[in-house]
Amino acid sequence: MPEPYIRIALPGDDRELALLDRVTWSTLHAVVPEPRPPYAPFFGERHTPEDTLVAELDGCLVGYVLLGFPTPLAANAHVRQIQGLAVRDEARGKGVGRALIRAAIEEARVRGARRITLRVLGHNTPARRLYASEGFVVEGVLPEEFLLQGEYVDDVIMGRSL
16 A cells, blocks of 8 residues: 655645635534535635645645644744645545654644644544554543534643653
């Protein structure tokens, strides 16, 4: 099985990433409404191509991870946060998610971070298991933080040192 190729996103990846966001949307991991055409740009003020790592398999973009700051505060600048992760259904089980997480950890180190954190929905067991296998631990839980399709869902905060 070929290894995923991970790279920093390019501005020209915008439309493909917006489409990927749309086809991978699920209440398993998303708290925002389902994206609908016409597509909003993927990149914007909050996330730029430089903040986005993409995964390719056989030359096709199959996943991404967003790496940002948890807050705009200078006192928090030593921390990076995974602010989104998506993998196309047909690429699942091929190590893409794990490769993206490892690349995000390495990129956070390169950018001078001492810690990396993330938030994951409590019912997203596959993602929580994957993050835990890469050294993330639960650091807090916001019980019933979101109401998704009539169900209350916990927001789980995970993190690790770098």
